[in-house]
Amino acid sequence: MNExxxxxGMSLLDFARGPALRWAVIIFVIGIVWRLTALLLASRKQxxxxxxxxxxxGIKTLLTRSAPAHELEKNIVFQHYSGYAWxxxxxxxxxxxxxxxxxxxxxxGFGWPTLPNLxxxxxxxxxxxxxxxxxxxxxxxxxxxxxxxxxxxxxxxxAFLPFLTGLxxxxxxxxxxxxxxxxxxxxxxxxxxxxxxxxxxxxHAIFIWPSRYKVGAAFARRGxxx
Amino acid sequence: xxxxKTVGDVLRAHGVSRRGFMKFCAATASMMALPPSxxxxxxxxxxxxxxxxxxxxxxxxxxxxxxxxxRSHTPTVEGLIFDAISLxxxxxxxxxxxxRAEDAMHQAMEENYGNYLLLVDGSIPTEEYExxxxxxxHSHLSMLKEAAAGAAAIxxxxxxxxxxxIPKANPNPTKARGVQDxxxxxxxxxxxxxxxxxxxxxxxxxxxxxxxxxxxxxPLGRPMAFFGQNIHDRCYRxxxxxxxxxxxxxDDEGAKKGYCLYKLGCKGPVTYNACATLKWNEGTSWPxxxxxxxxxxxxxxxxxxxxFYRPLSAAYWGDAKTVGIGAAAGAAAxxxxAALARGKQKKAQQxxxx
Amino acid sequence: MSGLSGIGVKVESGTxxxxxxxxxxxxxxxxxxxxxxxxxxxxEPTVIDVQSIPMGPGDMQRLLDxxxxxxxxxxxxxxxxxxxxxxxxxxxxxxxxxxGSGGVxxxxxxxxxxxSLLQAQREDVEAGxxxxxxxxxxxxx
Numbered sequence: 001m002n003e004x005x006x007x008x009g010m011s012l013l014d015f016a017r018g019p020a021l022r023w024a025v026i027i028f029v030i031g032i033v034w035r036l037t038a039l040l041l042a043s044r045k046q047x048x049x050x051x052x053x054x055x056x057x058g059i060k061t062l063l064t065r066s067a068p069a070h071e072l073e074k075n076i077v078f079q080h081y082s083g084y085a086w087x088x089x090x091x092x093x094x095x096x097x098x099x100x101x102x103x104x105x106x107x108x109g110f111g112w113p114t115l116p117n118l119x120x121x122x123x124x125x126x127x128x129x130x131x132x133x134x135x136x137x138x139x140x141x142x143x144x145x146x147x148x149x150x151x152x153x154x155x156x157x158x159a160f161l162p163f164l165t166g167l168x169x170x171x172x173x174x175x176x177x178x179x180x181x182x183x184x185x186x187x188x189x190x191x192x193x194x195x196x197x198x199x200x201x202x203x204h205a206i207f208i209w210p211s212r213y214k215v216g217a218a219f220a221r222r223g224x225x226x
Numbered sequence: 227x228x229x230x231k232t233v234g235d236v237l238r239a240h241g242v243s244r245r246g247f248m249k250f251c252a253a254t255a256s257m258m259a260l261p262p263s264x265x266x267x268x269x270x271x272x273x274x275x276x277x278x279x280x281x282x283x284x285x286x287x288x289x290x291x292x293x294x295x296x297r298s299h300t301p302t303v304e305g306l307i308f309d310a311i312s313l314x315x316x317x318x319x320x321x322x323x324x325x326r327a328e329d330a331m332h333q334a335m336e337e338n339y340g341n342y343l344l345l346v347d348g349s350i351p352t353e354e355y356e357x358x359x360x361x362x363x364h365s366h367l368s369m370l371k372e373a374a375a376g377a378a379a380i381x382x383x384x385x386x387x388x389x390x391x392i393p394k395a396n397p398n399p400t401k402a403r404g405v406q407d408x409x410x411x412x413x414x415x416x417x418x419x420x421x422x423x424x425x426x427x428x429x430x431x432x433x434x435x436x437x438x439x440x441x442x443x444x445p446l447g448r449p450m451a452f453f454g455q456n457i458h459d460r461c462y463r464x465x466x467x468x469x470x471x472x473x474x475x476x477d478d479e480g481a482k483k484g485y486c487l488y489k490l491g492c493k494g495p496v497t498y499n500a501c502a503t504l505k506w507n508e509g510t511s512w513p514x515x516x517x518x519x520x521x522x523x524x525x526x527x528x529x530x531x532x533x534f535y536r537p538l539s540a541a542y543w544g545d546a547k548t549v550g551i552g553a554a555a556g557a558a559a560x561x562x563x564a565a566l567a568r569g570k571q572k573k574a575q576q577x578x579x580x
Numbered sequence: 581m582s583g584l585s586g587i588g589v590k591v592e593s594g595t596x597x598x599x600x601x602x603x604x605x606x607x608x609x610x611x612x613x614x615x616x617x618x619x620x621x622x623x624e625p626t627v628i629d630v631q632s633i634p635m636g637p638g639d640m641q642r643l644l645d646x647x648x649x650x651x652x653x654x655x656x657x658x659x660x661x662x663x664x665x666x667x668x669x670x671x672x673x674x675x676x677x678x679x680g681s682g683g684v685x686x687x688x689x690x691x692x693x694x695x696s697l698l699q700a701q702r703e704d705v706e707a708g709x710x711x712x713x714x715x716x717x718x719x720x721x
Contacts (some may be wrong), residue, residue, distance in 0.1 A: 017541035021541050035560065038554065102488075106543070180496055245704060249659055253686045461605075
């Protein structure tokens with residue numbers, strides 16, 4: 001469990017990419033499997049007569065819910081497109097930056113082609129910009145402000161920190177801190193994300209799939225549009 | 227012991243012309259990473275600088291640092307630096323040996339008390355292992371403490387003296403320590419590297435010679451002039467990193483074309499040294515140019531940072547077994563939660579019926 | 581020892597590898613151009629320490645090839661050998677301090693009318709005058 005890391009000489013960076021990450025991964029795995037299992041096993045007795053195919057409705061809904069309902073489109077157009085934009089930006093940076101790819105390759109055993117750093121910088125900056133705009137919107141829009149919970153703000157911060165620390169490390173704009181410290185903070189922000197992930201709003205990344213299916217299946221069974 | 231002469235006097239006594247002296251100053255300024263515009267300031271300072279006495283104490287070391295120094299550049303310029311400073315004791319380099327050499331060292335220390343420069347290479351074993359590294363019956367720990375007391379400043383040459391180096395690597399069988407862990411009341415300049423770039427060693431000495439002061443140091447006690455930039459930022463292969471062109475193995479097309487070595491474990495981004503600019507063997511080459519990733523040899527505990535060939539971003543996430551156990555624990559918790567939920571559901575339904 | 585024979589050996593003759601451009605030669609030439617312009621307009625000399633600039637393999641040679649050879653070549657024997665040559669661009673001098681083992685210890689590009697090291701130094705001239713006076717005196721005027 002401790003190949004290559006010697007406690008006596010451990011710096012913050014060693015801690016961040018060593019024990020901290022290990023424990024974060026463990027908590028992440030336990031949390032995800034726990035919540036997913038609990039969700040999948042949750043049930044409801046089916047009392048109504050079947051009017052349509054549940055499975056095909058479920059699968060269809062996996063895709064259809066990727067676009068907003070026609071009736072709601074105009075209201076949420078800004079949220080919809082900016083949401084997609086920053087998610088796409090996030091995946092591009094997360095998966096196609098060479099050092100990140102090597103991180104995953106170490107875990108998965110296989111790698112993939114990556115993008116030049118120029119693209120990654122562009123996507124990171126755009127993503128950070130959108131995230132900041134969305135936070136401002138959440139704080140200024142009266143409806144959003146009323147319905148926002150602590151989870152919303154914490155999840156925003158936890159998603160934002162890896163980008164902030166990553167950009168600081170990459171550009172060496174460290175506000176007086178040592179580069180290694182900022183790199184350690186980047187790792188620690190990811191550890192924080194892993195620990196929070198199963199227990200907050202971020203879990204939507206995994207929940208939407210069984211969730212969409214279940215809702216779609218239930219509605220399809222009743223013969224209504226999901 | 228001739229420590230009262232100025233460096234200018236020494237050079238003239240060697241028959242060095244003014245032209246030769248200016249050449250010496252230009253090379254020295256270059257060695258200190260100073261711009262050519264400062265050569266006249268360097269010349270003026272060196273002219274008047276008093277010739278310091280230097281004691282070099284080798285401790286638990288492999289002699290690589292001394293070797294590196296004696297291989298450095300120009301016998302003319304580097305040799306001049308050492309003629310300009312009076313190297314009063316170096317038991318590897320000096321001709322004298324035995325008790326008389328020790329006596330000479332003590333005499334130099336007494337005569338220049340408070341003013342000599344102490345150079346150390348090699349780590350120092352401590353506690354119950356103190357005796358594992360000795361010279362002439364004295365443990366190196368005791369020698370260090372005695373010599374440090376009268377030193378104007380201490381230069382820890384090499385990663386072993388600076389941070390403990392290879393003797394300190396896991397499991398540190400001699401409880402070895404670097405100088406800065408043992409001496410806390412003197413100015414210490416760390417010149418790490420395994421070995422340090424020879425020009426860096428002489429550059430630091432040249433700075434002390436010229437200005438009589440400690441150069442500006444970074445948070446790890448290393449001169450900013452040589453250790454202020456990381457390898458990654460000065461590497462000539464950086465454009466390949468930016469473009470995403472990497473060598474995947476040591477003999478593939480990318481490696482032959484000189485692509486970035488990040489995927490092969492290069493520790494350049496977190497290593498600070500002058501290898502990328504000053505290079506080795508009189509500017510011939512350096513590890514990356516020769517096709518091998520940087521080992522990070524000027525950083526503390528670099529022997530214990532995992533494989534030299536593991537990419538820097540491949541962190542220690544655990545192993546499949548641990549993840550499996552975690553997943554099993556999660557599943558158990560999930561089952562328990564689901565059972566609880568269903569139990570509650572059933573109770574609610576029963577209550578509703580009632 | 582059996583594993584050693586399994587290692588492939590490729591012998592490369594001293595032929596040129598296809599040039600991968602690392603890029604420092606060109607910016608340096610531009611810097612020299614600007615310095616030469618300053619010399620012409622303001623009489624201001626410049627010294628560039630090219631040995632301290634990170635160069636990829638072949639970069640230094642590319643720079644030196646671009647600068648080429650001019651009309652003047654001087655060898656100085658002071659504290660080891662120094663070679664000063666004018667490049668093909670008058671006013672751009674290459675000053676190379678040789679190390680004892682034949683390599684180059686320091687290399688500077690000086691953009692000036694005459695490199696300072698080539699000129700006679702005042703202290704040396706004064707010492708020379710004294711020496712000449714003494715020599716003539718002992719030779720009986």
